[in-house]
Amino acid sequence: MTVRKVRAPLRLLMLCAVGSGEGRSGNARGSIGRAVVWVRDRPLKQLAAWLGALALALTAPFGGWADASHPPMTVVTADQVVKTGPIDVTITRIRANTRPGETFAAMEDGQYLLVFGTARGTAKTTLTNGELADAIRLDGVPGLEKSFYTNDYLPVTKAMSAKPTVYAVEDSTLMTALVPDLTYEVAWVWRQQAAAPPSSIDVQVQGFTWRQRSLDDYTGWLDPTPTAHLRLPVEVRPPWVKPGATPSPAASPTPAATS
Template sequence: MGATGGDDAGMRGTAIGWLRSRSTKQLGTYVAGTALVLSAPFGGWADAEPEPPPKGEVGAVLETGPLDITIDRVSASTRPGKGFTESEDGQYLLVFGTVESTTDETLTEGELTQAVRLVDLDGLERYAGAPQIAEPADAVLADPVPHLADDATRMSTVSPGITYPVAWIWHRHERAVPETVRVQVRSFTFRQSTLQDTEGWLDPAPLTHLDLPVKQVDAYADPPADGSSS
């Protein structure tokens, strides 16, 4: 049977009396606690920052799924090799390490490019040779170009059973060379693509990061046309 009008008035009076008996500080705590409880089904506080991935170690093998990667050092140069044009408004950043495929099949440049990123750094080209520059918050979207560290040739595949010395290279349009950079290594999930009837290594996600000093090196100089060393 429903409550009568008198019952409703009594309940309102009780509630008002309870509120009047509480201090402002108590009420604030109550409201904050209620808000937290109500937001719990949506993950607690909506604006909570995700925790950064754990810090890695130089030279340690990082298991990303399709690739075992090590990160060794970082350098900067206005021209790191013969195949590069001189940077007029910045420098190239090179992250050196090694990579080895853990699969029985040859991997494409896609996994190699997606596996290593720079974080919170301004002036990076989003794509090699493209004029679009990533904002610092979007630095992880900037694609590096992987090269063989031995001869500076661009890498397009990773064959199984071979350990490759690699330099992941970005072009940065800022004059000042950063003292340190944060290198992020990402892992993958092997699953079926939602758009194609194929399986592959997808969903790159932060696995670990390394904060490394940047060593500035001299620009590559073309040898004299006559072949002499003087």
């Protein structure tokens, strides 16, 4: 852009703002006319770029590029049914254990956190895409493992990114899918690297949206978002000990401590 073209809009702005004293209305009309002529003379690409920049600037009073705020979460109580979309969930209790059962490796530098509850599939088809694991998250807990046996322990600010592994309580087997119209007693399990578990935990229940994903046209239950939460105390239980083994002074000989 030449120096003359840069000065021209500044001169016009000054004329529009200040005017010239006597005969101001005549000068104002002349200033506006010159401004219109000046804008009209701009190349179309330049006008389009300025309009785009103006639209971006106008977003500032409306939040700009900040994340949209989530709707407030409902506070629920233990055993209260929370509808997430494809799953009806209840949360009953939280336990901490260094070895909840035979199928779990003993933890030396932390403990397992087990959130017990129930899950009932209300969708018509079998849920096979991790919806059951995404239905529950723990907030504000330091040292949660991102997912089982990855040894990637997260800071407290990223606790919501830790994905649990879900077990059926009745037979301690993995719950990788949820069929319609069956209610299971389940445990959502995390590994935590910490000297001791928290005294209480804020458990968040996430709801889903049924929509099509634009990237690959997959249609399913997407966008897990916290919709309800409750705070429950954490009860520490003794670790599982192999029957017949000599219990350590700190451990109870009671087996299958998954409850």
